[in-house]
Amino acid sequence: GMFSIVDNLRKELSVWLKQHDLEPAGPPFLRYHIIDMAGMMHIEVGIPVVTALPGDERVSPGVLPAGRYASLVYVGHGLTGNKALLGWGQANDIVWDRWDDERGDAFRARCETYLTDPKVQPLKTKWEIEVAIKLADS
Numbered sequence: 001g002m003f004s005i006v007d008n009l010r011k012e013l014s015v016w017l018k019q020h021d022l023e024p025a026g027p028p029f030l031r032y033h034i035i036d037m038a039g040m041m042h043i044e045v046g047i048p049v050v051t052a053l054p055g056d057e058r059v060s061p062g063v064l065p066a067g068r069y070a071s072l073v074y075v076g077h078g079l080t081g082n083k084a085l086l087g088w089g090q091a092n093d094i095v096w097d098r099w100d101d102e103r104g105d106a107f108r109a110r111c112e113t114y115l116t117d118p119k120v121q122p123l124k125t126k127w128e129i130e131v132a133i134k135l136a137d138s
Helices: 004-019 076-092
Strands: 030-033 042-044 067-073 096-102 104-107 110-114 128-134
Touching: 004 042, 067 076, 076 128
Parallel strands: none
Antiparallel strands: 030 042, 030 104, 030 110, 067 128, 096 104, 110 128
């Protein structure tokens, strides 16, 4: 499934950082560009660094957009955490920085940051994960 692909990409990116003598400046994250729960997702796997390198055919530097974000930290199934944040946003008239795309729901910045080290806690259902969604600028 998608998460075995994400795990492999995260490992590949960690190896790439080591090969280029870069230390992570924070925990790895998953950025959702386009979400289609029934189809393909457009995602990006990232690890923050202090100094970006040019990249290559597999890895490219990027920057999360500045602005205000709403976020929460959850443990367990990702769908539950995301639904909680989206529900809170709806209940509080929050406008997300998102738009409809022919491929699904597009977001300027919607990320899940993996706060738990998988070497310390291998069970994903026990990981602490922060979900953050950029708010639309007023």
